[in-house]
Amino acid sequence: MKTRSLLMVAAAALLVSACATSTAYAPAGFNGQRGGYAEQRLESDRFRVSFAGNSVTSREQVEMGLLLRSAELTLENGFDWFSTVERATDRDVSYSAFRDPFYRPYSPFWGPSWRYYHRRGYWSRWNDPFWGRDDFDVRQIDRFEANAEIVLGRGPKPAGDANAFDAREVVANLSGRVTRPM
Structure with missing residues (x-):
């Protein structure tokens, strides 16, 4: 019985982990995925670019997707570098509460209970009145979205501008680090 329960828990964990993948680097709504890039x-020579992730996409992945899409747009339009005029990353936080599937209220093997002497002259069992009211877990869900307004330019990248990026270098450095759709 115990082995069967452990196998069921392991199978459920494997199934859940297989479903939880970060947002692929693709256009927003590609294959029904939540998130992606848009421009x-x-x-x-000016674009507004965004990249939104799902609940398992990190802030770093979202910002990499934004920079990579900005670099690709730059090259697709015949430019060499881009500069971010405005750039922001927003974090959306929500909370999800769900019941613990393994919790069994009032089980003789689970939960606190005490015995006390009743006024009528016998021992009685007393259960914690709050036990069972907190039999759920709360999970914080973070979703990130990065936005930038970019200006495109030709020739060498402006020296000394910390917001300017060489598009070819960005593509070379970040292309292998993003998750592509399958």
């Missing part, structure tokens, strides 16, 4: 042309 909007503002002028011939």
